[in-house]
Amino acid sequence: MSGISKRFPGVLANDAVDFTVAPGEIHALLGENGAGKSTLVKMIYGVMRPDAGVMQFNGAPFAPSKPAQARDAGVGMVFQHFSLFEALTVAENVALGVPPELARGDLNDRVAQISHDYGLPLDPRRAVGDLSVGERQRVEIVRALLQSPSLLIMDEPTSVLTPQEVERLFETLNRLRSEGCSVLYISHKLDEVKTLCDHATILRGGRVVAHCQPAQESAASMAELMLGERLVPAQRAQSADAGPVRLRADGLELASESPFGVGLRGLSFEARGGEILGVAGVAGNGQDAMIQALLGERTLGSGRIELDGVDVTTDGPSVRRQRGLCGTPEERLGHAAVPSFSLTENTLLSARERQHLAPSQLINPAAAADFAQQVIQTFGVKTPSAETYAASLSGGNLQKFVVGREVLQTPEVYVVCQPTWGVDAHAAAMIRQALVDMAARGTAVIVISQDLDELLEISTRIGALYLGQMSDTIDAADASAQKLGEMMLGAAAV
Structure with a gap:
């Protein structure tokens, strides 16, 4: 060329x-x-x-x-x-x-x-x-x-x-x-x-x-x-012992929406404040069903979800967000963001309650634009303006926006799937540091990822999702890519 x-x-x-x-x-x-x-x-x-x-x-x-x-x-x-x-x-x-x-x-x-x-x-x-x-x-x-x-x-x-x-x-x-x-x-x-x-x-x-x-x-x-500059990797905060259980999932059952997909089969785990719980797994082992269940996007077949000791099993996404449970799904364009909406409009999808962007059910355009600009500046999103359509951003820049939109809401529990998929090294380090900082402030962070290096870098504990079930978790300090690979293929976490 x-x-x-x-x-x-x-x-x-x-x-x-x-x-x-x-x-x-x-x-x-x-x-x-x-x-x-x-x-x-x-x-x-x-x-x-x-x-x-x-x-x-x-x-x-x-x-x-x-x-x-x-x-x-x-x-x-x-x-x-x-x-x-x-x-x-x-x-x-x-x-x-x-x-x-x-x-x-x-x-x-x-x-x-x-x-x-x-x-x-x-x-x-x-x-x-x-x-x-x-x-x-x-x-x-x-x-x-x-x-x-x-x-x-x-x-x-x-x-x-x-x-x-x-x-x-x-x-x-x-x-x-x-x-x-x-x-x-x-x-x-x-x-x-x-x-x-x-x-x-x-x-x-x-x-x-x-x-x-x-x-x-x-x-x-x-x-x-x-x-063109030195890359600073994520620095794990020196934190005390993990705090109280912020999110508890007990026996979650949820059928897959696809005839070829994998649902949840008795999924159980706990996430504590101040820790990052890493969830490894080969794609197609129930990750979509897991995040849909936790965010309240679908009704469980059975099981119970507690947020800070409160049963939220039957609550929808808006109520869970008001209580402090935010999340970012894997599919950024079409699920996390509407392609034909501007970035300002996309803030309204998930931040309207916690950021008060629609008081008394009336949208406040100026507040939404200000919050979108805050996300853009904080996370270095490359875009001409907050009025740019989501579909016009590169995949990595849109990922920075949809993650930043949730992080800046300071949730009590944050669930994110594939947080750095397709983003460059600088953006990945920025996102990982934001997750580490959230945990240091007492948030329970749940990272569902197929990037084992990422999980080993930032997690406190790591488990593996296999055919809709969670393995026992292990301390990140005792984990290795080889051991996690075996867990992802269904081997016991021993």
């Missing part, structure tokens, strides 16, 4: 970017949220077209106007959010994403062969709805490999995997590299980049600011290249 520029209204996403990936290398593309990474790879994959500059692929001019043209040229891509139909089989999902000539004939046999050859075991006849998240990622990878790409783009590929699944993925990527396939690897997990990648290109503000060999850098030094 030479001199690549792409402009959106009010934003220069890529500014004269020069970028090269060599044959047979794993090349990292790094940068904080809004640095221009996604825009750049979308132009390679034909989702967008550059406003200026030229691209070459294998020495020939390259200007795909749609993903099919990029795939025909030899580019494959595995997105962070999978595009699979749960009711269809593995082979049927593969068939939907490849040219018609590849979808015919012995597709089942070819899927089975490729998955075996690359250490990605899959049964082509199984329904995708019955697969784990790690297995679903294999479907996306196998679908890309079936087309024999010479460049495979991977966007945050390990964000939903256990440590054991990460090891298997790295083995696959190293084999692809040995066969001459190039891999363009986007990740905020800099320790992984250091282990896996040959070279890295670093973007900041839409421009290339540095190149490096990750093996010769530390995670901290790469973060500083991305940010």
